[in-house]
Amino acid sequence: MDNPFIGRDVISILDFSRKDLEQLFRVSREMERFRKSRIDVLRDKIIALAFFEPSTRTRLSFETAAKRLGANVIGFSAAEATSVAKGENLADTIRMLDSYADLIVIRHRFEGAAKFAAEVASNPVINAGDGKQHHPTQAMLDLYTILKLFGRIDGLTYAVVGDLRYGRAATSFIYGLTLFEPRKIFLVSPPLLRARTEVLEHLRRRGVPFEEVDSVESIIEEIDVMYVTRIQRERFPDPMEYEKVRGAYRITLELLEKGKDSLKVLHPLPKVDEIDHRVDSSKYAAYFEQAANGVPVRMALLALILGADLESMGVRL
Amino acid sequence: MDNPFIGRDVISILDFSRKDLEQLFRVSREMERFRKSRIDVLRDKIIALAFFEPSTRTRLSFETAAKRLGANVIGFSAAEATSVAKGENLADTIRMLDSYADLIVIRHRFEGAAKFAAEVASNPVINAGDGKQHHPTQAMLDLYTILKLFGRIDGLTYAVVGDLRYGRAATSFIYGLTLFEPRKIFLVSPPLLRARTEVLEHLRRRGVPFEEVDSVESIIEEIDVMYVTRIQRERFPDPMEYEKVRGAYRITLELLEKGKDSLKVLHPLPKVDEIDHRVDSSKYAAYFEQAANGVPVRMALLALILGADLESMGVRL
Amino acid sequence: MDNPFIGRDVISILDFSRKDLEQLFRVSREMERFRKSRIDVLRDKIIALAFFEPSTRTRLSFETAAKRLGANVIGFSAAEATSVAKGENLADTIRMLDSYADLIVIRHRFEGAAKFAAEVASNPVINAGDGKQHHPTQAMLDLYTILKLFGRIDGLTYAVVGDLRYGRAATSFIYGLTLFEPRKIFLVSPPLLRARTEVLEHLRRRGVPFEEVDSVESIIEEIDVMYVTRIQRERFPDPMEYEKVRGAYRITLELLEKGKDSLKVLHPLPKVDEIDHRVDSSKYAAYFEQAANGVPVRMALLALILGADLESMGVRL
Numbered sequence: 009m010d011n012p013f014i015g016r017d018v019i020s021i022l023d024f025s026r027k028d029l030e031q032l033f034r035v036s037r038e039m040e041r042f043r044k045s046r047i048d049v050l051r052d053k054i055i056a057l058a059f060f061e062p063s064t065r066t067r068l069s070f071e072t073a074a075k076r077l078g079a080n081v082i083g084f085s086a087a088e089a090t091s092v093a094k095g096e097n098l099a100d101t102i103r104m105l106d107s108y109a110d111l112i113v114i115r116h117r118f119e120g121a122a123k124f125a126a127e128v129a130s131n132p133v134i135n136a137g138d139g140k141q142h143h144p145t146q147a148m149l150d151l152y153t154i155l156k157l158f159g160r161i162d163g164l165t166y167a168v169v170g171d172l173r174y175g176r177a178a179t180s181f182i183y184g185l186t187l188f189e190p191r192k193i194f195l196v197s198p199p200l201l202r203a204r205t206e207v208l209e210h211l212r213r214r215g216v217p218f219e220e221v222d223s224v225e226s227i228i229e230e231i232d233v234m235y236v237t238r239i240q241r242e243r244f245p246d247p248m249e250y251e252k253v254r255g256a257y258r259i260t261l262e263l264l265e266k267g268k269d270s271l272k273v274l275h276p277l278p279k280v281d282e283i284d285h286r287v288d289s290s291k292y293a294a295y296f297e298q299a300a301n302g303v304p305v306r307m308a309l310l311a312l313i314l315g316a317d318l319e320s321m322g323v324r325l
Numbered sequence: 326m327d328n329p330f331i332g333r334d335v336i337s338i339l340d341f342s343r344k345d346l347e348q349l350f351r352v353s354r355e356m357e358r359f360r361k362s363r364i365d366v367l368r369d370k371i372i373a374l375a376f377f378e379p380s381t382r383t384r385l386s387f388e389t390a391a392k393r394l395g396a397n398v399i400g401f402s403a404a405e406a407t408s409v410a411k412g413e414n415l416a417d418t419i420r421m422l423d424s425y426a427d428l429i430v431i432r433h434r435f436e437g438a439a440k441f442a443a444e445v446a447s448n449p450v451i452n453a454g455d456g457k458q459h460h461p462t463q464a465m466l467d468l469y470t471i472l473k474l475f476g477r478i479d480g481l482t483y484a485v486v487g488d489l490r491y492g493r494a495a496t497s498f499i500y501g502l503t504l505f506e507p508r509k510i511f512l513v514s515p516p517l518l519r520a521r522t523e524v525l526e527h528l529r530r531r532g533v534p535f536e537e538v539d540s541v542e543s544i545i546e547e548i549d550v551m552y553v554t555r556i557q558r559e560r561f562p563d564p565m566e567y568e569k570v571r572g573a574y575r576i577t578l579e580l581l582e583k584g585k586d587s588l589k590v591l592h593p594l595p596k597v598d599e600i601d602h603r604v605d606s607s608k609y610a611a612y613f614e615q616a617a618n619g620v621p622v623r624m625a626l627l628a629l630i631l632g633a634d635l636e637s638m639g640v641r642l
Numbered sequence: 643m644d645n646p647f648i649g650r651d652v653i654s655i656l657d658f659s660r661k662d663l664e665q666l667f668r669v670s671r672e673m674e675r676f677r678k679s680r681i682d683v684l685r686d687k688i689i690a691l692a693f694f695e696p697s698t699r700t701r702l703s704f705e706t707a708a709k710r711l712g713a714n715v716i717g718f719s720a721a722e723a724t725s726v727a728k729g730e731n732l733a734d735t736i737r738m739l740d741s742y743a744d745l746i747v748i749r750h751r752f753e754g755a756a757k758f759a760a761e762v763a764s765n766p767v768i769n770a771g772d773g774k775q776h777h778p779t780q781a782m783l784d785l786y787t788i789l790k791l792f793g794r795i796d797g798l799t800y801a802v803v804g805d806l807r808y809g810r811a812a813t814s815f816i817y818g819l820t821l822f823e824p825r826k827i828f829l830v831s832p833p834l835l836r837a838r839t840e841v842l843e844h845l846r847r848r849g850v851p852f853e854e855v856d857s858v859e860s861i862i863e864e865i866d867v868m869y870v871t872r873i874q875r876e877r878f879p880d881p882m883e884y885e886k887v888r889g890a891y892r893i894t895l896e897l898l899e900k901g902k903d904s905l906k907v908l909h910p911l912p913k914v915d916e917i918d919h920r921v922d923s924s925k926y927a928a929y930f931e932q933a934a935n936g937v938p939v940r941m942a943l944l945a946l947i948l949g950a951d952l953e954s955m956g957v958r959l
Contacts, residue, residue: 044369054706054709062405068421101912277413288416385690385739404722594734595730596730616738616741
């Protein structure tokens with residue numbers, strides 16, 4: 009089979025078709041075999057990790073994926089990025105990494121930073137989160153997790169809970185769902201943190217049934233997947249308002265027990281206290297498995313983009 | 326021979342028997358052959374270094390050991406840990422690393438952090454220093470250094486000098502000695518920094534002869550090994566008190582010349598000014614060799630825990 | 643051919659002869675073949691990067707070079723160096739790295755730090771920039787870039803522009819030129835940032851024609867290579883003075899168009915605003931290629947110093 013990923017940038021989950029993602033998930037599934045070993049299909053490659061914003065989880069997940077494939081990794085984390093930032097423009101930093109490495113993974117707080125980097129770089133660029141909307145590899149591993157859990161992404165009812173306005177993981181997940189055929193998506197957030205107009209419009213355009221609601225309680229019996237995200241204190245001008253909202257969107261075991269038996273809770277992590285710790289060890293918690301799935305999905309993505317000879321490892325493309 | 330280390334956590338030096346350590350030291354001795362080369366016995370493994378507290382020496386020593394064995398390394402240093410710490414609980418961070426890597430090395434300021442991590446993780450956890458008492462791999466390399474210098478650990482007279490109250494290296498070293506048969510241990514510290522009651526009780530229980538003294542001068546002629554640790558200014562409410570103590574516990578060449586010809590000075594490093602610089606190039610100084618021994622000892626430990634096929638490299642277990 | 647680099651320290655560009663550099667450039671040229679792949683000629687080696695001062699570009703360039711040669715890398719960047727610095731003296735830090743690694747690359751703000759490190763270490767030490775004068779590997783890649791662009795270093799007319807007093811890249815470049823036979827060097831800087839007396843004396847002693855001038859405009863028609871460096875605000879007690887100077891030394895496309903058609907602009911990077919962005923995509927800009935050349939030159943240098951078996955890879959020494 010051919011490989012539509014080769015040499016490609018990954019800026020938004022919407023750059024991909026359902027068929028692309030299905031192939032990615034198929035290869036991801038095969039990568040699980042090598043998750044705790046090493047295959048040297050990328051031994052000639054150097055992956056640059058340009059993390060201008062802190063993110064231990066995503067950074068180490070990419071680094072693990074690269075190293076399991078035999079690639080070398082260079083780069084910087086946010087703590088080191090200050091020296092990069094000191095006056096040098098992003099284009100020059102990207103040009104430097106582009107001349108050293110074979111692929112650049114970038115994380116940046118500014119909307120569009122990854123797209124800009126992709127325009128400057130001659131090598132492929134993967135967006136590891138920029139601005140408020142795009143974190144495509146997170147959406148990929150989220151969808152892959154659901155596929156593994158339920159055997160399908162279509163036909164399920166979803167609740168996306170928390171900060172739908174500034175949270176890029178939530179928005180990317182919603183965008184990702186629109187490539188499939190969800191039964192319905194409930195958008196559950198406090199009024200201040202509602203999904204952006206462009207997201208709602210995209211849902212309408214794609215004909216995805218959705219509904220904005222204020223509380224998880226009201227829809228708990230209907231949903232198959234609850235995707236929870238953190239609500240950050242900084243979003244609220246009034247601390248009292250934050251405290252109220254936080255309480256109302258806290259996911260407890262009692263709440264989950266009102267839902268379906270097969271209900272699964274996802275979370276892009278790190279979580280703080282938005283999910284009751286007792287949930288962690290319950291049948292509902294899928295977020296640790298979800299985080300772990302980041303490695304095989306990113307292994308598949310890196311291998312496909314860089315044209316690794318997976319077939320010689322017995323992996324079907 | 327069998328390998329009692331396989332799959333094991335390393336939380337305290339007291340988790341190990343004398344026989345365990347003797348095997349570790351035997352393998353460490355064989356690892357010296359590969360200290361400046363590379364053997365690929367761990368090429369399928371990823372070691373996660375979770376350094377929540379700064380420690381360049383221990384971190385790079387583990388990293389060197391892992392890489393000399395062909396393993397890959399991921400992780401974070403204290404400068405990067407701030408982003409991890411931001412609200413995420415330790416359990417979630419450990420779960421993440423556990424799903425990426427095959428073994429976790431953790432350094433943390435809180436007592437019990439390593440034990441907690443070992444309970445959460447399914448992969449082995451090595452304590453690279455937590456709280457005020459435990460730094461087992463430091464004790465291992467300390468004892469290994471003495472074995473190399475004197476051909477034995479038993480029957481020697483030791484002075485442990487400096488901060489015996491808050492210094493985890495000193496306490497771990499004392500615990501380590503109790504697994505052998507030292508002739509006597511002098512505990513030399515200012516009154517404020519005396520060894521904790523539980524340490525003294527442990528010494529009594531194990532029947533190890535010891536004596537608490539205030540000055541090195543008084544016992545200099547009796548000892549074979551002087552283990553010096555740093556006294557930190559922060560421990561003293563009164564700066565004048567600190568200055569007095571610091572002077573009294575400074576190790577000079579003149580002092581050492583009053584001792585045995587074969588006297589050796591150890592120090593876990595980094596040192597500041599507690600040892601006169603002229604000692605560095607004297608026959609007494611064993612601390613640089615001691616630091617260098619960290620690599621073969623940690624190579625042996627990682628290889629044994631992860632069940633590396635050392636025998637195929639001609640290494641006797 | 644024999645290898646005069648083997649086991650050698652790299653402290654100043656003046657430690658090398660023209661013949662040494664010509665060999666280095668020949669091997670660098672061959673390394674270009676492996677710039678985007680990997681050869682395992684240093685698979686048994688660990689390179690320590692001791693970056694006490696921030697420098698993402700130089701650090702990642704060395705790291706890339708080492709990894710393309712199959713070596714492992716350990717070390718710390720400036721963000722992590724604070725914990726190293728805390729009281730520990732430089733000699734002890736270097737001794738530690740020397741016992742772990744096979745070669746040390748050091749960057750430090752103090753003049754002479756690299757030389758001192760080389761005296762302490764038994765393994766080779768490469769100066770990646772210390773103090774205000776020496777950054778020998780930068781000079782190597784600068785000269786290599788000119789050789790690639792013009793086919794020769796001799797007989798060209800150079801302008802070195804900007805901070806000639808505190809900028810170590812500029813000074814190292816001037817020193818490097820004195821190993822060849824430039825037609826003339828213009829030293830272009832504001833009065834406060836003139837080249838040091840020792841640099842001028844060295845130029846005279848080597849019989850290199852040079853002239854100090856205040857403005858680029860006056861000499862633009864004569865030069866083949868313009869080496870631009872940043873002028874830092876901190877150098878000026880009076881901010882007004884800085885603003886004036888900055889404007890006068892800004893390189894615009896209009897200025898360059900008054901020069902030769904073949905004129906090339908070099909810059910050690912990172913640059914801030916001393917070069918008009920429109921220059922970036924013009925025929926004059928050689929600085930991105932120059933930065934990229936850091937990898938093959940550092941590959942050649944590491945391989946030669948560590949005595950890699952390059953000939954087995956078909957590389958002529």
